[in-house]
Amino acid sequence: MVFDNKFIQQRIEKANILKEAGFNPYSNNSKRNTTIEKYLNVNSDIEDKEDKRDENRHYIVNGRIKLFRIMGKASFVKIEDESGMLQVYVARDNLAEGFYNDIFKKHIEVGDIIEVAGYPFVTGKGELSLHATELNLLTKAISPLPEKFHGVTDKEIRYRKRYLDLIMNADVRKTFKIRSKVISLTRRFFEDKGFLEVETPMMHPIAGGANAKPFVTHHNALGIDRYLRIAPELYLKRLIIGGFEAVFEINRNFRNEGMDATHNPEFTSIEFYWAYKTYKDLIEITKEYFEYLFDHLDLPALLPYGDMEVNFANFTEIPLIESLTTIGGVPAEVTNDKDKIVEFLNSKNITVKPGMNLGQLQGELFDEFVEEKLIDPTFITEYPVDISPLARRSDENPEITERFELFIAGREIANAFSELNDPVDQLGRFEAQDAAKESGDDEAHEMDVDFVEALSYGMAPTAGQGIGIDRLVMLLTNEHSIRDVLLFPAMKPIHAEQKNQEEE
């Protein structure tokens, strides 16, 4: 039984009694005429009045009861709506005959959502409150709320029952408001720059645009498997080929991989593509984007993150190979020699998979010795072509690409490059990835002949970038688990759910 808990039974009984007494425990007859925040603002002048009240003002507020203090013939109730918390003073003699003792005191309790009408006054302790002249139940909560002081702190409950977390923890609501704002500001920033927001498929015949394992689903009508997208990249580029010159998409990607503090199977990114631009332009627009976010979110340039302090006024740029020596402390003669890199990594007790090419090994060095040291925003540029199957080669050195990744607080935030638009080169890169796949790299990029064909019609020189929104929000809200910036993070099913699935 779902409701076999004795507290729940008790509250169901209270709801029944209320119903019999003519009070609908699930009334939808709200007559609210202000929010709590507005009420508190509009009536802030009350404390200056001589008798600290104004019985000529009349307000109706709604909210959930968070605290309940009965003191005989009068009570204090704190109710909360989305905008804030308000103290309500409820006295027996201000309400209908019998209501206070028989209904209010006995059958209304913490967790219930009520409507209160009354006038503003300031209590002896100086708190602007609402003096109730009428009070009604709107919604009976038959499950009791968690403890009023500690709230709910168990992370498992907080993630599985996010609604409870949101009821109990105002800070959590704040984090998700910031998340919403970041997405809205991002959309506005790119729209203001003339970018067009588009929607591309979530179900792909080939999971392309990144190196990752996809989720598989099945389309019954066509009798074929589809892959939940791991990235929108190849579709957005098709739009550039079609003649849209600046497009962006903010949406979910799905990767069938592990879960931890920075990985959820579905995550949100923005990808944008900009014709007739290069990765150099992307560096500039990225700086401008961060400035825009910080400005509109009212954040300080020196932003604390855990025990770090990130200086957002200090964006720097450094080529990957150079960073290996200057930041990573890897000897210069090691960085361009496969055997020496393997030897060097081994000497640091790091084993690498056999058969890695030079670019992959350089990436390995970077991950091991540089990444975590990049606290202030740093554009790492000139990535090896071996690990950049979709990026344009540098004209000066065909072994490196016109690419950067942006690192902040030791973590990758963005990945960007001048796009590869030479269809023959692209075909070759895909073939190289195919070969890697053959030899066991199950995250190598899939061959996508259809995309190569699209490129063959000519894609204008284009720069494109992806930014991980979840990690960006983590950074801006000083959260250290991706689950704290996702309303409903992925969780393993609990026992009962597994059982049900087996039965079905």
Added chain:
RNA sequence: GUCUUGUUAGCUCAGCUGGUAGAGCACGUCACUUUUAAUGAUGUGGCCGAUGGUUCGAAUCCAUCACAGGACACCA
């Protein structure tokens, strides 16, 4: 995937070297018309995550499993 720490009342947590299960909040009853986690009195409330084992006896010791947190590995 590996290591590690948890799982006890609706919630937050105690429970020592094994001996019939504890507190606070919440809830019930009583008192209280300006409280601030209101207060005082009193009472109800447990498959001690699951399954096995050791033992006269297990919340406690052991094993396996489930879920969660943290760290590491891989990835965004």
